[in-house]
Amino acid sequence: MRTLVLAAMLAGLPAQAALADDRDASEKAESEIVFHTTEAAKKAGFPFSKAVEADGWIFLSGELGIKEGSGLVPGGIAPETRQTMLNIRQTLADQGLGMDRIVKCTAFLADMAEWPAFNTVYKEFFKDNYPARSALGASGLALNARVEIECIARR
Structure with a gap:
């Protein structure tokens, strides 16, 4: 998760965007x-x-x-x-x-x-x-x- 936040920050995105993407991926995996x-x-x-x-x-x-x-x-x-x-x-x-x-x-x-x-x-x-x-x-x-x-x- 820290890697996602760091990558988001380096890309100029807010850390919350990376966390939201991670949650979306997690929810998607559960539905599969x-x-x-x-x-x-x-x-x-x-x-x-x-x-x-x-x-x-x-x-x-x-x-x-x-x-x-x-x-x-x-x-x-x-x-x-x-x-x-x-x-x-x-x-x-x-x-x-x-x-x-x-x-x-x-x-x-x-x-x-x-x-x-x-x-x-x-x-x-x-x-x-x-x-x-x-x-x-x-x-x-x-x-x-x-x-x-x-x-x-x-x-």
Whole structure:
């Protein structure tokens, strides 16, 4: 803030102008947060948004291998990972974005021994560049899922 005031004074502007500009920027930043959800999520009463956008960054909630209307897909880690990635792709598409806009993913696996099978499917969803990624083993995931993935994308 001192830098803004000093810059304003050097430019021959009153310090109050710099402070007002700083407040305007701060108020604008607050108004740029958008919460994205679906009617199905609202109806189910889920206490989270599918995605939240702030200043061009899209933060996706953890996604499971759920197929709408039928629950968790059967068959273990590979089908669940595939459905999870399809769900992530759809959430991004709803915002006019593709998988190439993902910059970071975090994967939660119920069993780290399933890491190779997870990776095989995960790689199918990216062309040349992979997002930064972290992974960890979890002692339990919602709905007894084998995998949950959350991502951050940039508009």
